[in-house]
Amino acid sequence: MSQLEKYRQLSEFEKSIPLFSKGWWMDAVCENDWNVILIENNDQILASLPYYFYKTNHRMEIKKAILTQTNGIWINYPQNQKYEKQLSYENRLMSLVIDEIEKLPITKYQQYFHYSIENWLPFYWRGYSQTTRYTYVIEDTSNLQQVYQNFNSNLRKSIRKAEKQVTIKEDIPIEDFYCFNKMTFERQGLNIPYSFEIVSRIDEACAKRGAKKTFYCVDENNQIHSAIYFVWDDDTLYYLMSGSHPDFRNTQSLSLLLFEGIKLAHQMKKKFNFEGSMKKNIEHHFRQFGAVQKAYHHIFKTF
Template sequence: MNKKDDFRSYCTTQKDIPLFLTPAWMDLICGDNWDVLIEAKGKNIHGFLIFPLNQKLGFKRILQPQLTPYSGVWINYPDGQKDLTKIAFEKKVLSSLIERLPEFDELNINLYPTFTNWLPFYWKEFKQTTRYTYKIFKGQSPEALRLQVKDSVRRELSKAERTLQVYLSVDVKDLFDFKVRSFKEQNLSFNLSYSFIKRCVDWCISEGKGQILYAKDEKGAIHAGVFLVWDKNCVYYLFGAADPEYKNSGALTYLLWNGIEMAQSQTKDFDFEGSMLEPVEQFFRNFGATQLPYHQILKRNSLLLKLKSILGK
């Protein structure tokens, strides 16, 4: 049995490992092009660093995987650790993992919002950028959720609830088409292929880790769709889009609200999966969600890539 097989076996016994750090997710997104470093004492795993392997134009790169908001580090803290001991434990585990990284020209990954201590990366001359996501935490009643949203969201929900119906689907084609059209309206290209998206959606649905929601009107016209995935603790809004013809119907708001209610019913948080785009950030914030920072970690060892970055190319 090789290292990855041992790691897969270990992860099947650890239910708290977030979805995007599991070997099953990396297999889905990266195929064989990923690796993992493990810090352990005997059979007791203290932590691991999981990462993709990219090689393009002769450069060895460790970059954030497609369709994956967070990646990187997971630490298995011993029970009952005090804060001071916890920080020392993090330093020991992370320092060992970072030192054993393979040679690379560039590393650029997003750590989970729950991971807050990036100092061991800083001490190894990595750079950091703070990014933000929005999360609605579990344990809230439907009434409390409604009270905390902005009036604009409340109005859109009321309108959509009167005219639209939400239903489950296993077909991602309409959602993919909406996404492509919405990007085209902004003179942008959606850089994920339909075959890749379909493979990811099909796997998540078959494994009971995701679902597609659509909103349609009484004539059967689909107004919007969202793709949600989840693990033991959280539901993630991975992506969604509205038909440009119905972008003012409130359908996307209604679908996200259904996702939030689903997360609450399953005692899970709901992660909007963040955005640094101002209009999108405001849309998420209007749901009454809590802003959470997370770390983007970067290091370039290639002089050519450093120069290209400085020149903005």
């Protein structure tokens, strides 16, 4: 069995592997342009590092895949490890993963690790660099009333305003969703950075596993104001994509749809991850939902 097949099988049943590192997610986003490093002992996988690679002009780079917030190392921890033993275990396995990275014919390496990976010292010791990025997470959605009370008062007012102007509907066709998603970039004078084909593959793969949901808002004239796309794994529901009609942005319907996603996370007993942004205005909006700031590592090296 190939390394990829081993990893696909592992990530299907291993609940601690985050969504964006699942083999099926990588298949959908990267098609054939991904691979995986596995560290094994007696047929047990102790650590993995799936990666997207990009080839150009006879050069190869490992880089962040589109629509994939985090990727990178996963470690299979023994139960009831003491903290010191855990760090020692991490350091050893990370060093073995780095050995395999550096056997690859690459000119650059960069990945964004899931926020659960706090230790990156073995990478530092081997000459890698790091910058800190942030996402926002509502870790406990069990008490929805308390979650709502933690919202900024202005945000609650915006949500109440939106509720009076629009109605929430479910399951917008993926072609229509992509058009709305595209509008968000066009309004900023940007080209959408991913194709409909990639979004369609993600949609198909998530639908197959019951791991996605779309909502959209319409007014009394049945005009769509905004649409949103959520995906999830065993632990967390993620805000993946959205789009708003430029003529209706003042209705604040996107905030209403985000609240709908938080309600869904509550129903499913999951965390809610806003997928973060380093842009000031977006960070401010996410922070208003009372979410907890989570730091995660951007690890990189030029060879």
